[in-house]
Amino acid sequence: MIAGVDFNIRKAEKEDAPVMMELIYELAEFEKAPESVINTSRKIEIDGFGENPLFYALVAAFQDRVVGMSLCCFRYSTWKGKRLYLEDLIVTGNFRGRGIGKALFEETMKLAKIENCSGMNWQLLDWNTPAMDFYKKYGSEFESGWLNAQIDL
């Protein structure tokens, strides 16, 4: 087992793409939508670690193993200006409850501040009460009544 603080948070690197993809699948399983994942670790490599990265990611490493990640990008709110959009915050199963998610979330908030964002946005499933309890500690506001819409091209 791991100690509560025995991990470090660092910027994700190209070599992390395969394990990031594993974490993404793990979250998609939890969210009951594994069939929605069409991304691949090769695409993660190209999209995130080339000349014009499409996202910014942090990973949590325990010894040399990546056990969690936070992935975000910038978004523009017509109401509130520049925002950091947190796409995914994931800690792998048996590493939860150790403060890793907290550390990832707080480092992500730091990035939002450094980048002069007026705030952070993200989504969670309405039945995910552990996530809600986690985010409530930070004074997050939750809003229901919106539908997510999409078209695949």
Add this chain to the structure above:
Amino acid sequence: MIAGVDFNIRKAEKEDAPVMMELIYELAEFEKAPESVINTSRKIEIDGFGENPLFYALVAAFQDRVVGMSLCCFRYSTWKGKRLYLEDLIVTGNFRGRGIGKALFEETMKLAKIENCSGMNWQLLDWNTPAMDFYKKYGSEFESGWLNAQIDL
């Protein structure tokens, strides 16, 4: 009154910022949240029309008057890769029902294709059935059960 096709769609310019801000307020009133708008037309100018624009916007012009807009930015879906996120699609009150929203939406989809996005995402309020009917024509999928979360910094 205007004819059905008597308008043109063009890329938004810096000078459009004040009327864009008016449209943003109009939508916020419709969505019953005008108090949530802290953005200003000066910020829109800086954020959208400087060296590193934070968003991409189209406007619909009838004669020289801007009567609608679409505003979007890129987002990264861990499930589906690069996406175009449509933040707002607005047509001002008495110019609705003339095909302006359709033209704006279709031009925005073209941009998503040109930019190699795997698709487009956006949100709508669950009581906004005219919007739902509009988007259904394009084969959009809608998903409920998500909460929007945010922290202002």
